[in-house]
Amino acid sequence: MPPPSTDLPDPAPDPAPDPAPDRGAAARPPSVDALARSLGGSGLPHAICVDLAREAIAAGDVAGAPARAEAYRRTLLSPVVNATGVLLHTNLGRAPVAVSTDARAVNVEFDLATGERGSRQRAVGQLVARLCGAEAAMVVNNNAAAVLLVLAALAPGRQVLVSRGESVEIGGSFRVPEVMEQSGARLVDVGTTNRTRLSDYRRALDRPDADVALVLKVHPSNYRVEGFVEETPVAQLATLGVPVVADIGSGLIDATCPWLHGPPPAWLRDEPAAVQALADGAALVTFSGDKLLGGPQAGVIAGRADLVAACARHPLARALRPGGLVLAALQSTVLAYLHRRVVQEVPFWRMVATPVADLRSRAESLAARLEGVLDARAVALDALPGAGSAPGATMPSYGIEVRGDLLDRLRAADPPVVARAREGRTFLDLRTVDPTDDDHLARALTAAASVA
Ligand SMILES: *Cc1c(COP(=O)(O)O)cnc(C)c1O
Numbered sequence: 001m002p003p004p005s006t007d008l009p010d011p012a013p014d015p016a017p018d019p020a021p022d023r024g025a026a027a028r029p030p031s032v033d034a035l036a037r038s039l040g041g042s043g044l045p046h047a048i049c050v051d052l053a054r055e056a057i058a059a060g061d062v063a064g065a066p067a068r069a070e071a072y073r074r075t076l077l078s079p080v081v082n083a084t085g086v087l088l089h090t091n092l093g094r095a096p097v098a099v100s101t102d103a104r105a106v107n108v109e110f111d112l113a114t115g116e117r118g119s120r121q122r123a124v125g126q127l128v129a130r131l132c133g134a135e136a137a138m139v140v141n142n143n144a145a146a147v148l149l150v151l152a153a154l155a156p157g158r159q160v161l162v163s164r165g166e167s168v169e170i171g172g173s174f175r176v177p178e179v180m181e182q183s184g185a186r187l188v189d190v191g192t193t194n195r196t197r198l199s200d201y202r203r204a205l206d207r208p209d210a211d212v213a214l215v216l217k218v219h220p221s222n223y224r225v226e227g228f229v230e231e232t233p234v235a236q237l238a239t240l241g242v243p244v245v246a247d248i249g250s251g252l253i254d255a256t257c258p259w260l261h262g263p264p265p266a267w268l269r270d271e272p273a274a275v276q277a278l279a280d281g282a283a284l285v286t287f288s289g290d291k292l293l294g295g296p297q298a299g300v301i302a303g304r305a306d307l308v309a310a311c312a313r314h315p316l317a318r319a320l321r322p323g324g325l326v327l328a329a330l331q332s333t334v335l336a337y338l339h340r341r342v343v344q345e346v347p348f349w350r351m352v353a354t355p356v357a358d359l360r361s362r363a364e365s366l367a368a369r370l371e372g373v374l375d376a377r378a379v380a381l382d383a384l385p386g387a388g389s390a391p392g393a394t395m396p397s398y399g400i401e402v403r404g405d406l407l408d409r410l411r412a413a414d415p416p417v418v419a420r421a422r423e424g425r426t427f428l429d430l431r432t433v434d435p436t437d438d439d440h441l442a443r444a445l446t447a448a449a450s451v452a
Contacts, residue, residue: 029057035065042069074416081437081444083410083419085397085429087351088387092418094290094297095348097329108324121312124327127334128300131253132274132285137302138312139289139330140320144174146286146299147216147247151183153314154243154307155213160185161204161242163196165231166218170249170388176218185213195230201240215242217282219272221249221388234272238281243307248272250389251287251300259342260353267385267393268292274302283307289326291387294348295333296326351431352395359398359430362438366400366430369442374449375403383431399429402445409448417444 030038035053036046044052052072056065080092088094111118119125121138128137140146151160162176167189169175180187191200205212215237237244248271255273257264271292274285284307289298299320301311311317322330336345343353363378370376379401382394406426410417417440419428428441 029060029062032057035062039065039069042066042073044069044073048072079415081413081415081417081434081440082432083399083417083428083430083441085381085383085399085420085427085432086386087348087383087432088291088385088389089418089432090387094288094387095294095346097290097294097296097333097347099296099325099329100332106324106328108327119312120321120324120327124331124334125308127331127338128302131334131337132278132302134274134278134285134302135305136308137300138308138317139322139327140299140301140317141322141326142297143247143249143251143286143288143299144179145320146301147174148179148183149311149314149316149320150245150284150286150301150307151180151185151214151216152316153311154245155183155185157184158186158211158213159188159204161188161190161201161212161215162218163191163200163231164189164193165191165196165225165229166216166220168218168220170218170221176216188212194225194228196232197230198232198236198239201232201237205240205242212242215240215244216247217244218247219249221391224270224391233280234277234282235280243283243304244281245284245286246272246277246282247286248274248277249287250291250387251289251293252389253293253337259337259340259349265352265395267390267395269390269393271390274300278303288387289330289333291389292348292385293333294342294346296329298322298326298330347434354431356396356398362430362435363398363400366438366442370400370402370445370449373446376400376445379427381427381429381431383429395431397429397431399427399431400441400445402426402428406445406448410444413440413444413447415440417441 032050032053035057036049039049039052049069052068053065056062056068082089082092109118109120124139125137129135140149160180167176177187188204190196190204201215204210217234217237234244234246250271252271252273254275255264274287277285282303284301284303287300289295289300301308333346336342342349360378367376367378379399381397381399383397384394403425405421405424407419407421410419419426433441
């Protein structure tokens with residue numbers, strides 16, 4: 001592909017002249033411009049169609065040009081139907097959120113009371129702090145940025161104690177030792193991989209060369225060590241006399257899930273939560289906005305006001321600050337919690353709270369609609385929280401099982417449907433599908449069957 005251009009394409013270097021309207025037209029390739037114009041129906045900008053036309057002609061694949069345009073169009077960001085049963089699918093943007101796109105100015109950094117410049121952290125910061133029971137909070141681009149900023153601002157050149165069992169890699173590119181190194185803080189490993197006790201931390205604090213700025217407790221979100229294991233809870237770490245930073249990762253706000261009817265679901269059993277970590281004495285917690293909180297991609301730092309202020313003053317804070325779109329989406333999410341409308345308004349929690357009986361009846365009616373079209377039946381499935389939250393945990397679900405691997409054909413639907421396949425069968429889990437998309441699923445499956 002030639003470099004993209006935003007200018008009008010230069011028609012001069014066309015590899016071929018316009019074909020003659022009659023004799024010999026079949027033998028000669030069309031002009032780049034004519035071919036590009038014929039791709040206009042793809043909805044792609046003309047400059048892109050010209051690039052694709054040139055590419056198709058150069059490859060001797062004029063007939064394949066529409067397919068190339070369609071393939072290009074499908075690289076653009078667009079809504080998809082998540083029928084994988086993975087609620088927070090990292091490849092599908094984790095938590096689904098509604099975004100308002102009014103083309104209007106917003107008081108992102110403007111204080112309406114004084115008419116002066118304000119702080120972009122103020123509105124969302126105070127709401128998040130209220131929600132977590134913290135003195136203060138601020139927001140950055142993601143949780144990796146939150147941890148980086150906390151370490152850079154509060155422990156430059158100084159020691160940070162981390163349990164060997166928590167010196168982990170999360171999601172492939174977040175490795176605690178590497179983030180530590182980038183921040184300029186010095187990692188001090190304490191304890192062993194499977195057991196770290198309070199006395200291990202104490203020993204590190206009592207060393208003659210000790211210069212400990214923080215104790216960092218990292219939730220090993222995406223795996224679980226079973227058996228002869230011991231970790232030191234935040235409440236004990238808080239007795240050490242050094243600020244404790246708890247990277248809880250998943251962004252569960254309150255372990256009691258007061259926004260659900262009934263007790264917290266079993267799959268949440270081992271997830272640390274912001275309210276409890278702070279109540280137990282963590283000086284700061286950090287977490288993602290787009291995991292169990294159910295908001296946009298963001299990272300939250302919440303806790304002691306003096307420490308949050310030090311983070312906000314650090315030069316990196318400017319580089320890691322989120323834009324107004326993210327702040328607005330996070331504000332909506334947090335307001336839904338404070339209004340106690342989580343299940344109604346936060347799509348992730350709506351998916352969690354849907355009774356399995358509802359999913360079952362949707363699956364049965366879908367299967368009934370597909371009778372005679374393809375071999376489909378309603379089946380019990382296990383949905384997953386995803387995004388490395390609650391590893392190994394599942395929640396009961398229901399969906400459709402179809403004979404054959406239809407993944408490619410379902411992805412070709414518009415909007416694309418993303419499902420899972422195993423042993424020559426395709427599974428569509430309805431816990432992650434909005435009920436208004438059931439009709440689309442039926443049509444996509446019918447179309448997939450007709451190609452079969
Ligand atoms: C997910 C996670 C991160 C990384 O968060 P991002 O928002 O993806 O940057 C860091 N720490 C923990 C414990 C996590 O679970």
